[in-house]
Amino acid sequence: MIKKLTFLLCFFTTIVFSQNLEFTVIVKDFDTDLPIEEVTITASRTQQGFLTNKEGKAIVSLTRSSDLELVHSTYKTIVVKFSTLTKKENVVYMEPNTQQLEEYIITKDHPQEILKRLIENSRNKMTIPVNLKVYLHEFYKRDNQIVFFNDGLINFQILGNSKSIKTDILIEQNRAIGVLDGDIDPNILGYDLNNIIENYYQFKYLDEVLDSKAKKIYDFSVKTYPSNEDYLVIKIVPFAESKGVLSDFLVVYDSNKKIILEVSSYVTPDRLFAYKESMFATRKVYKLEFKNTFRLEGDFYYLANSKEVIGFEKYYKKKSRRIEVKNHMVITDFDKKMFEYSDKNVFKDKSLINKKTSFFTNYWDVESGFVSTDEEKMIIERLSKSDESDKDENEE
Template structure:
C-alpha cells in the first residue's frame, strides 16, 4: 500500500504524499490526512497530493468516505513522491434500508444530535482559498489564514474571526460583492454548524419536493448514506443531496450537494436585470469525530452563473475552499478591535508575515499554481 525507498529523520522535514486509487491508479481527491503529533488536518487536492512539514516522527491517518482507512508512520516516508494506494470499499449494490420513520424525520434527528455533539467553544484555524473567473478568464485569487472562535450552543452558534494573514492577486471589481460571491464570512461558520445547507430537505415542505432513500454504506459498516433527489420535472433550482452519517453515533460525517444537469435543463431562464442564471453548483462539507471532539474539517463550493445586466450578461465562476488546519477546544485572547467584521476578504489588503500557503493543509495543483503565478505577475 505504500511505496518508499528510504527513511528520513531530519528536523522540519517537508513531506509530500500522493493518494491514488488502488484499482484505477487515479488520484484520490478530498481525502483527509491527519498528522497525530501536530493535530494538523490536510485535504488532498484533485491531483491526490498533500504536503506538510513535520519535526520528528508521527503516525499519519488517511481517511475518505469511499476508501478503507490507512495509517502510516512518517519515518517511513521520503521527502517527496510517496504514493499511498487506497482501497475503494464502495459497492454499487448497497442495500436500501427500510425504516419505520420517514427518512426526513431521521435526518432531522441527525441534524439535532449533530448540533449538540459539535465541540463548542472551540477554535478553528482555517485556511481559505478562492478563485474568481469572469467571462472565461481567471481575474482574481485570494487566500488567507483565519482563526474562528466559536461560542454559543444548540442552534445559537456564533463566531468571531481574526485574520492572521492574507494575500490577493488580480483585478478588483467594484461591482463584486458578497451577494455575488454567495457567502458572508461572518455567518458562514454558523451555517456550517447549524447545517443550513440542508435546510431545503429538512423543512416541513421537503417531503413534497424530494424523494428520500437510505442505503447501507459498504465503504464503512458504521455509516449509512441518505440520497435525496428533487421530484421529477421540477421547475425550481433544487440540489441533489448525498449525506453520509454514522448511524450508531447519530452524527453527520459528510454532506454533498449538486444541481444536476437534468434539473438545470428544466429551470426557466431569468431575464430581469440583476438576476442570476446558475449553470453549475456543487458543495461538499466534511466533519471529523476525533475522540470527544467533533468539528468541521473542510468545505468546498463551486458556483457558475450568468448575471443579467442592462445590455449584456456576465459569466462568473467562483471556487472556494475552507480547510481546518488545526482544531483546539481552548479559547484565544484578542481585542474587540482585532475582530474581522467584513463579509469577505475580497478587498482586504495583503498581510503576509510568513509563507503560510506552503503549509496550508491544501496543496495547489500544477494548474492552480499556474493561475496564481499569472495573476501575481499582472499589473493592476
C-alpha cells in the same frame, strides 16, 4: 471574556512550523492510477488537517511524527504509518468502493425524521467553545478565465452553544491578487465569514429538505456505506416532476453515535439546463455545489473542511458573462483553549477580498493544509505580475 491579542503569537507559530516534519503525499486511485481530489488527511497524534488538491497532492507539515488517516466518501479509509513515509514525495493508493454495492435500508421512521434527529444530536455534540485554525482558498472566474484569487490563514474563535453560536475572526496572514469589477454579485463574493461557521454547525444548508412539504418534492432513502459498516447514507433526490433549482443531497452519518460526518449537495446539469431555459432572470445559475466534512476525534467533534462552488450567467454592461466562484476551507488545527485578543483585531467584513495583502511567510505551501496545483500557481503568478503592472501605472 477578557480580550488582548499579541500578534507575536503568529510569529512564534511560524517559528514552530519551520521546525516541522514536512513531506508531500500524492493520493491515487488503486485501479486507475489517477489522482484523487479532496481526500481528508488527518494526523492521528497531532490532529492536524490536510486536503488533497486536483493533483491528489498535499504538503504535510507535522509538529511531530504521526500516522495519517486518509478519508474520502467514495474510497475505503486507510491509515498510513509514519514509518513508511520516508520520501520527500510519497505516493499512497486508495481502493474505490465501487466493488461493493449499496443496499437500501428499510427504516421504521421516514428518513426525513431520522435526518432531523441526526441534525439535533450533531448540533449538541459539536465542540464549542473552540478555536479553529483555518486556511481559506478562493478562485474567481470570468468567462472561464481566472481573474482573481485570495487566500489566508484565519483563526475562528467559536463561542456560545449549540443553539446560539458567535464567531470572532482573527486574520493571521492573507493575499488578494487580481482585479474584480462590478460584474460579480457582491452577495457571492467569497464566504460571509461572520456567519459561515454558524451555517455549517447548524446544518442550515439542509433546511430546504426539513420542511414537511419537502416529502412531496424529494425522494428520501437510507443506504449502506460500503467502506464502513458503522456508517449509513441518507440520499435526497428531487422527483423528476419537481420544479426549480433543486439539489441532490447526500448525508453520511455514524449509525451508532448518531452524528453527521459529511453533507454534500449539487444540482444536476439537466436540472440547471431546464431552469436556464425556463427563466428570464438577469442571473442564471449553471453550477451549484456544496460539501462539508466533519470529524469526531475523542471528545472533539468539528468541521474538517468545506467546499462551495457557484457558477452563473448574468448581463453586465449589455453583455452576457459567466461568473464562477470556488471556495475551499481547510481546518489545519483546533484547540479548546481560547487565546486572548482585543476587539480591534477582530475581522468584521464579509470576505477577505478587499483586505489588503499582508503576509510574512509562504504560508500557502507550509501551513495551508491545501496547496494550489502547478497550473493554479502559474495563474497566481500571472495575476501577481498584473497587479504589479497596475500599481506601477498608477504611481506614474
